Amino acid sequence: MTFAPKHIWSDESKTERFYSEMWTGDWWWETQTRLPESSTIVPIIFATDKTNLSVFSGDKVAWPVYMTIGNISKATRRKVSQRAWRLVAYLPVTKLECFETQEVRRVKGWEVYHRCMRHICEPLYSLGPESDGVQLLCADNAVRRIYPFLAVFTVDHPERCLIACCKDNHCPECEVDPNKRGDPTPSRSRSRQCPFWRNLPVFHVFKSFPPDLLHQLHKGIFHCHLVDWCSNVLGKDEVDARFKCIPRHSSLRNFTKGISKVSQWTGRECKEMEKVFVSVVAG
Template sequence: MKSSNHAFLLLALLPVPKFIHCKKRIQGLLQDRLIHECLDYVLQPLKTAASIGIMMSDPLGSRCFCFTPLAAYIVDTPESTLLAGVSGKTSSVTMATYKQFGDSFCHEPRTASTTLAQLHSIEAEIDPWSVEEYFEAAMKFRLNGVHRPFWADWPLSDPSVFLTPEPLHHWHKVFWDHDAKWCINAVGAAELDFRFSVLQPHTGLRHFDEGISALKQVTGREHREIQRHIIGIIADAVPANFLISLRALMDFRYLGQSLEIDHNICLRMDVALQEFHSHKKAIISAGACLGKGTKVIDNWRIPKLEFLQSVVPNIQQNGIAQQWSADGTERAHIEVIKNPAEFTNNQNYESQIC
């Protein structure tokens, strides 16, 4: 769906409260519970329609008896953990924890039944409103303490299914946050910038005449532009296995953006991801994984890297990943929230922009 179609409408504004509890983690828990409570209230008509059905008109004007299951919820990784009801450093779609994010296989899905069973076992012993005690018990299951997920009574809803791959953040933003930084560290900022600067300019494509190492506030479009050149740019400046691992990730992303995906493409995506895992040691060996203060990182505790293992299974269940990209919703946030808010007097703005 093109953002220029203006097909998005503002449904609700979620509150951003400040709680007075002395512990920040409990404040965060209360905020998470409030978000789920608000979503439960706002989305109740869809839950009802999913349960008993509703008559709706199709584009041709024909009346159809429809049901509204939760097919997809387009969010970035932090929001997905909130919606799935899990704590930080935990996968929202599988049972993997942060120490397993670099595994080369897909872990068991975190199904709705698993999460709800864990919540029921905790609630059988502890009152959910004994907040601190409940939170401590929930952490043992890697849960965030939300005792009533908004999707709990939504028929056929399952976080491991409706939390779909999101290309803008899970692929393009990750490329900039990790792949591009690995290249800068391995090749050297000055050398990489020089190589970008001497590329032949092409109409319709951005020319990075000052390189990429000093770029700030990089957009999704710039992520895509850099991806077009990066493999050729670093080809003779990094070890072979380093190049193979990055090229494998690029193959995975480009295949995943296909508008038609069949079994053959799914197999090629699996092969590309396995190829990355087979050669990823070269990235650490090259000293390209650096943290704060240029500290060398020797692990793969990257949440979005683990999420890649669930891309092919989700495509097989929900269709192509490109339809779930946040490009449209990010643009809609500007059109239906930010721009209207600029024309308000900053008082009672809800009634002015809704």
């Protein structure tokens, strides 16, 4: 457990700074300057994701909300055996069939989500930098004045859009049109009247989304863009044939049936394809 921000440098001259854990980032340092002396920040990390409970048939879905804190090292948080994450709530999953149109259901679904998250975050609204914080006994048996601030949301892209109040396939930060993404022209930031994070102290919703390597890089850039583009140029049959011809090696996976028949693209499969994709395209 770490209770104060740190600067980590590569050498004594302090010319190169290392960023690794949450307490080495600028956000923690900047927030610390707004608090009384000897205060301790507890960055709250939420993770939510809809989970299918029915494997072969049915539509049973659970929507759990898990929580951890940034004072715990990321190596510990990643280990299931350490139990660093806690289940704090289940969000309701409903089709809202009482409403007639899909557009109304979408809006009402947004309202349900934000109302639930507002209820979950209720204790945090009054614990801003101007408050007295909370006296708490910490893991090292020391009593500290802590300030719990919501800092990070670990969610996939659809839930990012839900939290940021925008439609799927739209940028969650600005109002740029989907077919104009990549244009360097600045776009107006999104603004909503009553999202659950509106009055949360020191919380910036668009800075709370960490990079999602699985959905943004492996499944996003590689699967949805590079593979599709190259398959359109070379042809799916040709791409499959080249994958089948990859020589066997202990560190490589052999796709004996090609990749066009892969029904479930997981992060592991994407990584294995990425190892040989350049040679496949080059022929």
